[in-house]
Amino acid sequence: MQQNNGLDKNQLISFFIFSIVLIGFMFYFQNRQMKEETEQNAKTARTEQAGKKNTPTPAANINPDVKPASIQTVSLKDGEMNLQFSTLGGQLSKVELLKYKAYDHTTDNADLPLYLIDRNNSSYGFQFKDRAGKVINTKDLVFSPEVKGNSVTFTSNINGALIQFIYTLQPKYALDFHVKTQGLQALTSDAKADFVWDYSVRNLEKGRSQEQTHSEFSYAFNNYKSYDYDGRSTLDEKDETLNWIGVKQQFFASVIESKTGFTKSTGNQDMIEQGEYLKKFSFDGQVPMAGGEISQEFTWYFLPLDLPLLKSYDKNFDEILPLGWSFIGSMNRWFFIPMYNLFSSWGIAAGWVIFLMTILVKIILSPIMYKQHKLSAMMRVIRPEIEEVNAKYKDADPMKKQQEVMNVYRKAGVNQFAGCLPALLQIPIFYALFRFFPNFIDLRGKSFWFVKDLTAYDDVIKLPFKIPFFGWDHLSIFALACTAVILIYTIMTSGNMQQPQQEGMPNMKVLMYIFPITFFFFLNSAASGLSWYYFVSNAINIVIILVIKYWILDEKKIHAMIQANKAKPKKEGKFQKRMREMMEQAQEQQKQVEQMKNKKK
Structure with missing residues (x-):
């Protein structure tokens, strides 16, 4: 300068x-820059994390009513993503982006597999009330899987009603997610279901503080035309219909799109000061139920924040990349x-x-x-x-x-x-x-x-x-x-x-x-x-x-x-003239004040 x-x-x-x-x-x-208190604590934490990697969480610890032997995993894979699904809740249990690597704090190299979802850091499902007022949450149900090509169908029977989750792997980091029910109207009279998503973002980059700062809610509304983000503690968009909701990190984002939109959307986020996770996000949005049944189409996106890729979807995803507002x-x-x-x-x-x-x-x-x-x-x-x-x-x-x-x-x-x-x-x-x-x-x-x-x-x-x-x-x-x-x-x-x-x-x-x-x-x-x-x-x-x-x-x-x-x-310019006039006016006011003081004396 x-x-x-x-x-x-x-x-x-x-x-x-x-x-x-x-x-x-x-x-x-x-x-917000917080690291491990001592190098020894860091080694201990890494040892514990390594132990967790080798010891899967027993299913009984997730849902005490389900026997561990009944929980299975199935996989879908292409050249971009390796996906695993759990029959508990019929939900994604692992998302690996194959073309990218995550930073390893133990070796100071980016040589780890890059998982956006792994080891129970993401949990989602639909919840509604039965006619007796009891809350039913699909996260607690056990589904039966059927894999056909690049698609997997999960089916669960609850008191005679069928719930199906149909996932179809698509190009460009997309996963179609179709939810269908049959006979659910006999169990519930609700006109809506709550989509609840809990997600703890993983530390993937070297600069924890920098990545933590860039981790936030992102969402589009107004028929994809408007975009907003929220890096604060709460999200409150009860008056808007969100076309998609996502959690953005420094270079990646996990996004779910609803073809009918999420209404009455709320959420919160909490900082995680140390360890393998940066922030914990919780989202709750409503989707309609027609005649007591759910028939909704969603799409999951697990996106590298590459500008040409984001623009290619034509869904306002390019706004997720924080390049600055307006002229910037x-x-x-x-x-x-x-x-x-x-x-x-x-x-x-x-x-x-x-x-x-x-x-x-x-x-x-x-x-x-x-x-x-x-x-x-x-x-x-x-x-x-x-x-x-x-x-x-x-x-x-x-x-x-x-x-x-x-x-x-x-x-x-x-x-x-x-x-x-x-x-x-x-x-x-x-x-x-x-x-x-x-x-x-x-x-x-x-x-x-x-x-x-x-x-x-x-x-x-x-x-x-x-x-x-x-x-x-x-x-x-x-x-x-x-x-x-x-x-x-x-x-x-x-x-x-x-x-x-x-x-x-x-x-x-x-x-x-x-x-x-x-x-x-x-x-x-x-x-x-x-x-x-x-x-x-x-x-x-x-x-x-x-x-x-x-x-x-x-x-x-x-x-x-x-x-x-x-x-x-x-030739006096306008700005110079204005400055001169202001100074002369200030000088005149000062003289008047001094004259008033002299009169009082």
Whole structure:
């Protein structure tokens, strides 16, 4: 971020805008970072989890009324998914995405099978009341399976009524789910059934805090036209008909679509601070029963959050990918993603793709940066005149002194507020990249130098302790390098900055040196691709400053231009006029207040 010489409003605006945004990001995304208390506890937890993998949960523990021997599993498989179903509840018991791997915390490699559902972390079914008021839940029923090709039919008999779940495996990570009943009207008079889904999302990525933050409810309504999400503790959409409801993670989502829609939908989510799960989700939505019978069509989707794939369904699934709202999302969809795809098609490493992206962005912004550095040089040339004004009106009314300073700027043809533009442009770019790097699935698992995954932090430097409040047990090399170049850039651009002329005014040099430290607190647990991008970006900034200073801008020519500007008749702009009028009005009000005080005396 370029800073001008002199203590003017654009510096204050630039600093506080960036500080508020970055500090806000830092606290929001660091709050929830919790890891194992000690390495020994982590080893113990992993041992217990390994034991669970080898010891299936007895069916009697799930449903005491069902004998373990009566519970079976059946499978469906294609090139994308390996699915297993349990005859208890006739529901999915395992969903493995075959083209992806999950991160293994014990080996620091992404080499584990990727299960979205496994070991009872998902449970769903339909519940309704019989005529005596007793709740019947299909999760408690035992079904008989029949497999035909890519389809499996589960049938259960309850007091003479038949309930059938028919699953059919489809391409593109889809599973059709047809629910039919026969004779149910003799048991119930309900006009609706509750679909209840409990789901604990698994930790699949390296950065637990980052993945936990990105895990939330996602849903569409208004005939697929509207989309919303909920990362809070509760979901309440009783007035909308949801076309689909899903639980999104950082790179994957589990979604169920109802052809008739879910009504009276409610849900809640609870954080899980440690272990193999991140959050526990519960959803309850109603589906209609016609004449006491259920005949509903659903589709399960177990989606990698790949933008072309999501758009191909034409169900508003692409909104699940959190690329940012409005202009931010458009920048990612139509600029950063196509640019990444273009450069990566050349067959170069992902880190060098990011390097080329950084250079292209800098080229696009170069005219603005040139104007900013030119403004900085002009401010440096007129600095002696500003100091003269400050000395002349040292004991005068501050408003009068500010007016005189503005007159110096105006006569020299310097718009001191123009320096805000590059800072303001950096905000949407930063936020777009902040959304891009940790959510772009093409970067997932891509290594670069010592970084194993550019969508997660690098932790080559491991600490023997955790840093209080933040919970870190590592230092990111890219974050440290990025902080260093930002500090160098800050020193270069604030070397001639004026010290505050009034008591109580902040020392901008000190504040600007704090900025890189603030940035490090955010980057240390952020995606390493983002740190690498900003390291390259600020390194290029330093080169640009040196080139402009020593080869492009000539301060003698700038001084001559300023003198020529002073000789020209000045046309006051609307903004400058408004500022002058506001200052004059404030000065007049101040005089009136002083006169009133003198009269009272």
